[in-house]
Amino acid sequence: HSTEIKTTTTSSKIIRKFCSDIDIEHQGKLNISFGNLPLTFEEIAKRENPDETALFQPNTCTPPKNSRVAIIIPFRDETKALIRTRHLQYLLENMIPVLKRQQLYFRFYIVNQISGSPFNRAKLLNVGYVEAIKDDPTMDCFIFHDVDLVLEDDRCLYSCDGYPNHYSVAIDKFRYRIPYKKIFGGIVQLDNEMFKAVNGFSNEFWGWGGEDDDMFRRVVKGEKITIHRKQPQFARYKMIEHKRDSGNRKNLERRPMINRWNFNPLIEKRFWHMDGLNSLKYSLISKEVNYCFVNVTVDLLFDM
Ligand code: UDH
Numbered sequence: 046h047s048t049e050i051k052t053t054t055t056s057s058k059i060i061r062k063f064c065s066d067i068d069i070e071h072q073g074k075l076n077i078s079f080g081n082l083p084l085t086f087e088e089i090a091k092r093e094n095p096d097e098t099a100l101f102q103p104n105t106c107t108p109p110k111n112s113r114v115a116i117i118i119p120f121r122d123e124t125k126a127l128i129r130t131r132h133l134q135y136l137l138e139n140m141i142p143v144l145k146r147q148q149l150y151f152r153f154y155i156v157n158q159i160s161g162s163p164f165n166r167a168k169l170l171n172v173g174y175v176e177a178i179k180d181d182p183t184m185d186c187f188i189f190h191d192v193d194l195v196l197e198d199d200r201c202l203y204s205c206d207g208y209p210n211h212y213s214v215a216i217d218k219f220r221y222r223i224p225y226k227k228i229f230g231g232i233v234q235l236d237n238e239m240f241k242a243v244n245g246f247s248n249e250f251w252g253w254g255g256e257d258d259d260m261f262r263r264v265v266k267g268e269k270i271t272i273h274r275k276q277p278q279f280a281r282y283k284m285i286e287h288k289r290d291s292g293n294r295k296n297l298e299r300r301p302m303i304n305r306w307n308f309n310p311l312i313e314k315r316f317w318h319m320d321g322l323n324s325l326k327y328s329l330i331s332k333e334v335n336y337c338f339v340n341v342t343v344d345l346l347f348d349m
Pocket of ligand 1: 121122254
């Protein structure tokens with residue numbers, strides 16, 4: 046695993062080691078609870094110490110290929126009690142130390158949809174990908190991560206391994222069982238090449254549901270790539286309980302939209318080639334560092 050590269054400078058010889066899985070000091074099972082109030086973003090940043098661009102990177106080794114990770118979180122909080130914001134605080138408070146222990150180079154992107162249109166999780170994820178790559182073209186691993194799922198075991202690695210991965214395989218809410226066989230939602234990971242190959246997510250799923258199953262088809266049917274699932278004994282998550290958000294009603298068109306794949310192989314190809322990264326249009330309202338993450342606010346240009 047561990048490879049050494051030597052960098053020679055004029056004044057001294059620096060030996061830099063690539064970070065390697067075998068050097069990670071895992072804690073194993075983590076004790077996650079949402080009983081106490083979470084830390085604020087400022088407190089998390091103070092404790093965890095990102096750079097001024099909210100980037101975290103290991104200081105004793107060089108991250109190898111596939112461990113330069115953008116974690117992209119679809120987000121909108123229209124609650125008076127700031128419920129989703131609290132989820133985000135719990136998530137960052139618990140996950141940043143894990144990702145640091147895993148010696149990753151990483152940055153969180155929170156992609157925040159302005160109010161006034163139905164929520165569009167998949168389009169927000171496309172925006173997060175584009176903005177993350179714009180900031181740092183060396184990012185090579187993308188984790189698309191719901192805000193309310195907190196990892197319970199740090200042996201579940203957040204680096205890419207050459208396959209698309211489904212992470213949230215064992216969630217307490219589903220009694221730690223996979224809810225259905227072809228699920229590819231909650232938390233999924235694709236490397237840069239794969240994400241480009243499937244043309245990202247669809248931009249057309251407004252409201253709740255369907256966009257994750259559409260991505261499953263892009264990967265499995267469209268690109269014929271096998272999806273891997275993380276090991277269920279490590280990929281265990283606690284879901285923070287909440288009610289359905291306003292502005293995110295079930296999309297009643299989701300089944301026909303997904304099934305458009307089934308009609309005819311020629312049309313099948315055409316759909317995902319036309320709808321995704323190459324058709325993505327949005328208006329960037331703001332992008333700034335908020336202590337320990339990059340906060341991207343967008344108008345997704347709802348026009349239906
Ligand atoms: N999200 C927001 N704000 C919203 C809607 C969604 O931030 O208004 C994000 C958030 O990251 C969330 C993800 O999108 O984790 C997926 O949201 P979802 O509502 O599709 O999925 P979730 O599993 O809830 O969080 C499903 C409905 C829960 C009903 C529970 C009734 N007991």
